[in-house]
Amino acid sequence: xxxxxxxxxxxxxxxxxxxxxxxxxxxxxxxxxxxxxxxxxxxxxxxxxxxxxxxxxxxxxxxxxxxxxxxxxxxxxxxxxxxxxxxxxxxxxxxxxxxxxxxxxxxxxxxxxxxxxxxxxxxxxxxxxxxxxxxxxxxxxxxxxxxxxxxxxxxxxxxxxxxxxxxxxxxxxxxxxxxxxxxxxxxxxxxxxxxxxxxxxxxxxxxxxxxxxxxxxxxxxxxxxxxxxxxxxxxxxxxxx
Amino acid sequence: xxxxxxxxxxxxxxxxxxxxxxxxxxxxxxxxxxxxxxxxxxxxxxxxxxxxxxxxxxxxxxxxxxxxxxxxxxxxxxxxxxxxxxxxxxxxxxxxxxxxxxxxxxxxxxxxxxxxxxxxxxxxxxxxxxxxxxxxxxxxxxxxxxxxxxxxxxxxxxxxxxxxxxxxxxxxxxxxxxxxxxx
Numbered sequence: 001x002x003x004x005x006x007x008x009x010x011x012x013x014x015x016x017x018x019x020x021x022x023x024x025x026x027x028x029x030x031x032x033x034x035x036x037x038x039x040x041x042x043x044x045x046x047x048x049x050x051x052x053x054x055x056x057x058x059x060x061x062x063x064x065x066x067x068x069x070x071x072x073x074x075x076x077x078x079x080x081x082x083x084x085x086x087x088x089x090x091x092x093x094x095x096x097x098x099x100x101x102x103x104x105x106x107x108x109x110x111x112x113x114x115x116x117x118x119x120x121x122x123x124x125x126x127x128x129x130x131x132x133x134x135x136x137x138x139x140x141x142x143x144x145x146x147x148x149x150x151x152x153x154x155x156x157x158x159x160x161x162x163x164x165x166x167x168x169x170x171x172x173x174x175x176x177x178x179x180x181x182x183x184x185x186x187x188x189x190x191x192x193x194x195x196x197x198x199x200x201x202x203x204x205x206x207x208x209x210x211x212x213x214x215x216x217x218x219x220x221x222x223x224x225x226x227x228x229x230x231x232x233x234x235x236x237x238x239x240x241x
Numbered sequence: 242x243x244x245x246x247x248x249x250x251x252x253x254x255x256x257x258x259x260x261x262x263x264x265x266x267x268x269x270x271x272x273x274x275x276x277x278x279x280x281x282x283x284x285x286x287x288x289x290x291x292x293x294x295x296x297x298x299x300x301x302x303x304x305x306x307x308x309x310x311x312x313x314x315x316x317x318x319x320x321x322x323x324x325x326x327x328x329x330x331x332x333x334x335x336x337x338x339x340x341x342x343x344x345x346x347x348x349x350x351x352x353x354x355x356x357x358x359x360x361x362x363x364x365x366x367x368x369x370x371x372x373x374x375x376x377x378x379x380x381x382x383x384x385x386x387x388x389x390x391x392x393x394x395x396x397x398x399x400x401x402x403x404x405x406x407x408x409x410x411x412x413x414x415x416x417x418x419x420x421x422x423x424x
Contacts, residue, residue, distance in 0.1 A: 126313075
């Protein structure tokens with residue numbers, strides 16, 4: 001089940017077919033669910049009854065990881081944050097659900113344990129929440145990728161584009177060594193700019209990116225295309241707006 | 242852990258040797274305690290988390306509050322291991338939705354710490370986690386936020402303490418647990 005998907009995906013890394021709600025999930029697709037974004041003005045629950053019954057139907061299909069619908073429903077969508085038109089995917093409600101948080105980490109750990117991964121790189125700041133538990137469980141080191149001027153000592157940096165202007169992420173010199181195998185963790189992939197910069201940073205020092213892993217993908221923003229050869233593994237997809 | 246030298250757990254020295262001190266960061270005169278080198282050593286990182294988990298697992302802690310950003314490195318693994326929820330305490334404007342804030346003093350000026358409304362409930366038993374306690378200003382703000390919503394702060398947990406800055410005195414009487422002192 002999960003392990004069959006894992007080994008196939010990591011070896012060959014073809015771009016997966018977009019996951020579609022209600023369809024049978026085939027062996028080499030991602031174990032993810034596409035959910036409609038939903039305006040949830042006051043409550044912390046994300047999804048309407050209609051969405052929940054669709055999820056329940058998908059959960060009964062063969063090969064579906066039953067933990068994923070629960071993880072998806074623990075994520076809160078906040079409209080118009082940080083600015084009008086953006087449906088912000090808030091994972092803090094996932095962190096308040098002890099079972100959902102544990103399941104999230106377990107799914108990543110099951111996928112990456114025993115694959116010779118010695119580096120888990122996490123992008124500041126929400127990547128710091130998911131990365132270390134994974135690193136600890138698979139026996140890898142955790143490497144924080146940070147905004148400028150946060151890391152003391154010698155760093156290397158990589159610039160990336162924002163909607164307006166650019167930003168940088170930094171990594172410590174000497175944190176990783178050539179030949180190491182790494183995964184990069186963030187809570188969400190949108191345009192892919194940050195993850196692409198993280199990939200470039202690690203590749204510059206000779207590290208092999210085995211995969212990028214996020215809880216959520218906003219597929220309409222095509223972030224996957226920026227990742228080059230690096231495969232992407234996600235648990236939940238959602239509409240951007 | 243924060244107690245007698247004779248009882249010091251053998252894992253602590255291993256953690257201490259992994260902390261890198263970077264002089265004159267972020268400015269001259271400051272000996273910055275860099276814990277990223279602990280994170281690069283899987284055994285030292287695991288030992289750090291284990292020491293806290295062993296201390297808190299039977300204390301009925303329902304919330305681990307971690308202070309952005311280095312508190313996010315240590316808080317979640319502890320929360321996961323003891324079955325508590327993890328609540329991030331963040332700089333202004335990072336948390337979406339409804340938040341409450343607490344101001345605290347910096348060397349020059351003030352800053353704010355924010356927490357989500359509804360994340361913590363009255364009666365929750367909370368642990369506050371950060372990598373280091375210096376003056377205690379941030380930790381005090383964290384305690385205030387949690388107490389304002391009716392949580393009980395059981396303890397503050399930090400990897401490193403700078404005892405000369407007396408942060409321990411600023412915790413509103415709450416106990417502090419730390420692994421390593423730097424004088």
